[in-house]
Amino acid sequence: MAKLSFLAGFGAGYVLGARAGRERYEQIRRAYDHAKDDPRVQSVAGTLQAQADAAVKTVKDELRGR
Incomplete structure (x- = not known):
């Protein structure tokens, strides 16, 4: 779900920053x-989320000295 939120945020930022008008907004x-x-x-997003979760766990374990 976070992946979709990121995509939505990116899209919204582009639309607001581009000042391309309503037609471009609808296209995006x-x-x-x-x-x-x-x-x-969805599959790629799930894979990336699993990798991110694993990386966060690794960093937390390292910080705890394990």
């Missing part, structure tokens, strides 16, 4: 809606 929104439901994107 359609692309986001399409991508968030794509099983390939």
Whole structure:
């Protein structure tokens, strides 16, 4: 879910920063809606989340001296 939030935030930032108008906003929104439901994107996002969780655990263990 965090991955989708990141994508949404990135998309919103781009739209607000680009000042490209309503047409570009709608184009980006359609692309986001399409991508968030794509099983390939979900699979990659899940894999990345698992890797991030493992990295965080490793860093925490290192900081605790294990």
